[in-house]
Amino acid sequence: MRGLKGKCIVVTGAASGIGWACAHRLIAEGARVVGADIVDLPAGPLGPSGKPVTKRSWEFHLVDIADEGSVLQLVASAGRFGGRIDGLVNAAGVASGGPVHMLPAEEWDRVLRVNLTGTYLVAKHVINAMLGQPSVEGSRGAVVTVASIEGLEGTAGGSVYSASKGGVVILTKSMAIDYAGRGIRVNARCMSRLHRHSDDAAGVRGARVGAVESQCDR
Numbered sequence: 001m002r003g004l005k006g007k008c009i010v011v012t013g014a015a016s017g018i019g020w021a022c023a024h025r026l027i028a029e030g031a032r033v034v035g036a037d038i039v040d041l042p043a044g045p046l047g048p049s050g051k052p053v054t055k056r057s058w059e060f061h062l063v064d065i066a067d068e069g070s071v072l073q074l075v076a077s078a079g080r081f082g083g084r085i086d087g088l089v090n091a092a093g094v095a096s097g098g099p100v101h102m103l104p105a106e107e108w109d110r111v112l113r114v115n116l117t118g119t120y121l122v123a124k125h126v127i128n129a130m131l132g133q134p135s136v137e138g139s140r141g142a143v144v145t146v147a148s149i150e151g152l153e154g155t156a157g158g159s160v161y162s163a164s165k166g167g168v169v170i171l172t173k174s175m176a177i178d179y180a181g182r183g184i185r186v187n188a189r190c191m192s193r194l195h196r197h198s199d200d201a202a203g204v205r206g207a208r209v210g211a212v213e214s215q216c217d218r
């Protein structure tokens with residue numbers, strides 16, 4: 001990751017796991033990060049020196065990505081914080097599943113609402129902001145969605161989770177086609193199993209950052 005110094009990047013799901021690790025790494029690369037999550041974050045990511053990050057490089061908002069009004073507020077805040085929005089990592093998501101005959105319809109709706117509709121809502125409003133800003137060296141911005149290998153291959157009991165991530169893959173491909181000619185790159189990361197927040201005890205976040213980086217470096 002190079003050329004990120006001073007860039008404003010929105011990261012959802014920033015209170016834990018992959019989102020938190022991405023925020024940490026982006027700040028270490030010199031980016032200014034607007035983190036968002038539905039749960040509060042007691043302490044921000046650490047900077048490259050291991051010290052808490054400054055207000056200039058980090059801002060955090062409580063946001064529900066499944067709620068369009070909440071997403072609109074996040075995007076407006078990010079625009080004020082950074083002057084423009086150069087990037088998005090949409091890492092917020094929920095895990096769930098079970099064979100379909102055992103899956104309540106409410107759970108189907110909940111998972112699709114967060115993982116697929118939420119991805120659409122955040123991308124929609126960030127891309128709208130990017131389209132309204134001048135391009136810099138041919139780029140208006142970059143969007144990364146977080147899908148999963150389960151969205152490509154399915155898995156036992158994956159049902160709604162796999163369906164939601166498969167939807168994210170196809171949505172991402174469509175957005176990439178729609179906006180490539182307007183200076184916005186859109187890509188999905190399809191990762192396999194990493195450590196989860198709930199698996200963790202103390203000291204876990206460092207391990208998780210390494211896991212994310214090793215996937216990114218492939």
Ligand SMILES: NC(=O)c1ccc[n+]([C@@H]2O[C@H](COP(=O)([O-])OP(=O)(O)OC[C@H]3O[C@@H](n4cnc5c(N)ncnc54)[C@H](O)[C@@H]3O)[C@@H](O)[C@H]2O)c1
Nearest residue numbers: 013016017018037038064065092093148191192193194197
């Ligand atoms: N961990 C894995 O093995 C793995 C593998 C492939 C893909 N993924 C995907 O990566 C992403 C991050 O996963 P993780 O392992 O870091 O999980 P995690 O649970 O540690 O982090 C997800 C974050 O999203 C937040 N979130 C949930 N619903 C939200 C909402 N409506 N609005 C805003 N924030 C919300 C949660 O509060 C949480 O902080 C998810 O989309 C997940 O599906 C994870």
